[in-house]
Amino acid sequence: MRCEGLYAVNTPKYRTKRERPEITETRNLLAEGLEITAIDQLWHVDITYIPTDEGWLYVAGVIDGFSKRIVGCAMAEHMRTDLVVQALQSAVIKRKPAPGLIHQSDRGSQYTSYRYQKQLASQAICASFTGKGACFDNAVIESFWATSKRELVHPRERFVTRDAARAAIFEFIEIYYNRERLHSSLGYQTPEVYESLKQVPTALAPLAA
Secondary structure, eight states, X not given: OTTTTOOOOOOOOOOOOOSSOBOSOOOOGGGGOOOOOSTTSEEEEEEEEEEETTEEEXXXXXXXXXXXXXXXXXXXXXXXXXXXXXXXXXXXXXXXXXXXXXXXXXXXXXXXXXXXXXXHHHTTOEEEEOOTTOGGGGHXXXXXXXXXXXXXXXXXXXXXXXXXXXXXXXXXXXXXXXXXXXXXXXXXXXXXXXXXXHOOOGGGHHHHO
């Protein structure tokens, strides 16, 4: 190489930079035998990614553990903490959950960051994390990702742009999945109909009690 005037090019080494330190306590509240009997009692959250010709589109979702309804979503070309914060905020604005809601996530750095945990604490939401090797703890949203890719992404050619993917995913969630798709786990009802049947009108609440 020296005789030929050739020189090796070294690849620079990078370190993963975290936005802020992570929390150390990752308690799994679902391991305590929690029984889900109403909407906005348990939310499952996770991130997935969709391929496009422009690169990956990352999608953060929030799904209600009782009705299987997608209650929050955010999409971006990155998977930083901003993405999951936006998904959480969209769910909180739509649902206005009462204090004590359980938030189930994996132990990813976005969800265990102090910034995200501060968002949960400000809404009186209880953080819960999947156990090590316990993939079923977050199976509700994992199942949604599998369904969305099987029914929306895989049957078609890859999205040309991220904007096209965003539009298709939004329509799939808001028009089809929440309002039209029947769920066997809900007695072959849609999440929207299932929620309407399970909610007791305010005027009847005292009688129901």
